[in-house]
Amino acid sequence: MRKLEDFENPRIVPLHDELFGASFFLMKLLPARFMLERAVENGLLKPGATICESLSGSFGLALAMLAVQYRYKLILVSDWTIDQRLHRRLVQLGANVEIVEKPAAAGGFQQARLDRIAIYLEEISDSYWPAQYSNPDNPISYSKFAEQLIDRVGKVDCLVGPVGSGGSMCGTCSYLRVLFPELYAIGVDAPNSVLFGQPSGRVNHLSGLGGDIIPANVDHTQFDEIHWMIPAETFRATHRLHREHGLFMGPTSGAAYGVANWWSRRNPGKTVVAIFPDEGNRYVETVYDHQWLTTVPEWSGTPAEEPSPITTPTEDLTRWSSFSWNRRTLSEVLSEAKSGGDVFR
Incomplete structure (x- = not known):
């Protein structure tokens, strides 16, 4: 790759x-390619398999570019905040982009996307989830x-x-x-x-x-x-x-x-x-x-010239x-x- x-x-x-x-x-091309290479080496990603991932901007675009070059199928799950220019580009690259309509009770839309990914992984044999949030x-x-x-x-x-x-x-x-x-x-x-x-x-x-x-x-x-x-x-x-x-x-x-x-x-x-x-x-x-x-x-x-120090992040x-x-x-x-x-x- x-x-x-x-x-x-x-x-x-x-x-x-x-x-x-x-x-x-x-930048996300760097981790995306490395993660896919490691998945191939470990037998987790097979030729022509389906990659499933929660779409968080540029990582999804990196996966779409790599999927085209290496002939993987790609499912990306996003929500209504997706940039429309990015959405069109992903579709043109052949990705299947699904939009979740409602946020999860805990974790908002980010968790709702992950919940939908879990369903895809169960339904599609030999599917692979890069899991950028937790993949070491x-x-x-x-x-x-x-x-x-x-x-x-x-x-x-x-x-x-x-x-x-x-x-x-x-x-x-x-x-x-x-x-x-x-x-x-x-x-x-x-x-x-x-x-x-x-x-x-x-x-x-x-x-x-x-x-x-x-x-x-x-x-x-x-x-x-x-x-x-x-x-x-x-x-x-x-x-x-x-x-x-x-x-x-x-x-x-x-x-x-x-x-x-x-x-x-x-x-x-x-x-x-x-x-x-x-x-x-x-x-x-x-x-x-x-x-x-x-x-x-x-x-x-008026533009801020410097940050305001705070005493607690809450x-x-x-x-x-x-x-x-x-x-x-x-x-x-x-x-x-x-x-x-x-x-x-």
Whole structure:
């Protein structure tokens, strides 16, 4: 499975001073190909078999591209939040895209998609579920990316990236810390996402950030700091990345850039790498459309120059916010929040 391997590798782009962007065409090609290769090696994925997966944006697109090249059938389960341009492209690639209509009682649409996948796996013989949220091959695949950063940048003092399945940030951090144990890791999430303790609510899925359930691949102890970016701030940072550096990227990349740029300027002399997961083509009619942006709450407001520190991740967040996570488990952080302990120890 080497035909798409060249598209997995990011461009390492100097942005300013010691700030670099790892700019991917489609980052999820890296774990998707690796996971399928391992499944073939272990006899879990047979020629011509059906792959079933919950569609969470770019990972589904990566699977669709690989399924075409290697002649697998593909079923993707999504919900009403799916981007219509992405939906059309997946169908054109031959994927069967099913839309679930109602959220699960616990876990929302994310759990409802997984419940439907379980039915497909039972009904279709020799079907295979990559299970990106819990498959350990997801974070393992990013050892290749970590090696590239070391070769191109050298010592990395701070890594900043969006958190979804947990694979990219947790996997890359764990490998970089073999050489750089003091690496400072900043995860970027969205308000109302349960990944880092926010109360469950309606997550703005367009940005590609956040989730209704906590994937097994999210290792909270990898993170030193967490930032939550509201949509308006995410989109402003995305436009700034394009305008000032010529990088036409998606909003997850913009969120990572906004946080990394702020941290880099506060910590001169430190080498910072921001992960930019995908390009902006899927967002031409939304994030890059000025008429659409006028419908985004706070878009016309005053841009935030820096995050607001919070004392507990359970707060109601209405702007860009940050929290000192200090490489603790989620239960440790939430226990301290409940007891009113010193979360900044």
